[in-house]
Amino acid sequence: MSSRTIEIERKFDVDPGTPVPDWSTIPGVASVSAGEKRHLDATYLDTPSADLARAGYALRRRTGGPDAGWHIKGPLVDGGRVELHWPLADGVPPEALAELATLTDGSNLAPLARIVNDRVAYELRGADGGILAEFVDDRVETTDERSGARRAWCEWEIELGPAAPGDRDAFFAEVERVALAAGATAPSSASKLARALGA
Numbered sequence: 001m002s003s004r005t006i007e008i009e010r011k012f013d014v015d016p017g018t019p020v021p022d023w024s025t026i027p028g029v030a031s032v033s034a035g036e037k038r039h040l041d042a043t044y045l046d047t048p049s050a051d052l053a054r055a056g057y058a059l060r061r062r063t064g065g066p067d068a069g070w071h072i073k074g075p076l077v078d079g080g081r082v083e084l085h086w087p088l089a090d091g092v093p094p095e096a097l098a099e100l101a102t103l104t105d106g107s108n109l110a111p112l113a114r115i116v117n118d119r120v121a122y123e124l125r126g127a128d129g130g131i132l133a134e135f136v137d138d139r140v141e142t143t144d145e146r147s148g149a150r151r152a153w154c155e156w157e158i159e160l161g162p163a164a165p166g167d168r169d170a171f172f173a174e175v176e177r178v179a180l181a182a183g184a185t186a187p188s189s190a191s192k193l194a195r196a197l198g199a
Contacts, residue, residue, distance in 0.1 A: 156184055
């Protein structure tokens with residue numbers, strides 16, 4: 001059985017060692033949790049002609065963190081991405097293959113990229129304790145499995161949580177203000193996978 005979530009986030013590039021900003025200065029954020037360290041190791045799969053990537057989808061198997069398992073991430077629609085999740089398994093879950101069947105030319109899936117991420121995650125909570133958003137400070141190392149090209153960078157992500165503010169545009173405007181003031185810049189790529197592949 002899969003689980004389904006909608007991922008609504010903002011990303012920023014940062015230099016290594018950039019101090020994490022004080023997110024409690026954002027209206028509505030009453031507290032910020034202590035950082036939780038996570039080591040994430042993901043292999044992304046696609047056909048030789050990159051059918052999934054061209055359609056805006058990504059299929060990965062990731063270990064580490066609270067959502068370890070198989071994931072399908074869909075294209076960006078109305079500011080969010082649908083993400084399907086299955087428990088860890090040795091092969092691609094049949095249900096995941098069925099979800100992707102119409103997007104591929106029938107070729108076998110093979111490793112496209114490996115992304116290893118040392119992450120520190122923080123919860124931004126409201127006055128009632130609900131999670132408004134999760135902020136992550138990422139140190140990323142990638143390998144393009146087709147060419148062998150290796151890349152490394154640092155980035156921040158902030159993703160809306162189950163108690164997300166009603167006015168998400170205003171919330172993200174404040175997030176951007178605080179992030180840029182702390183030294184972050186606009187993201188240089190749409191996703192970790194795209195950047196791993198040189199896009």
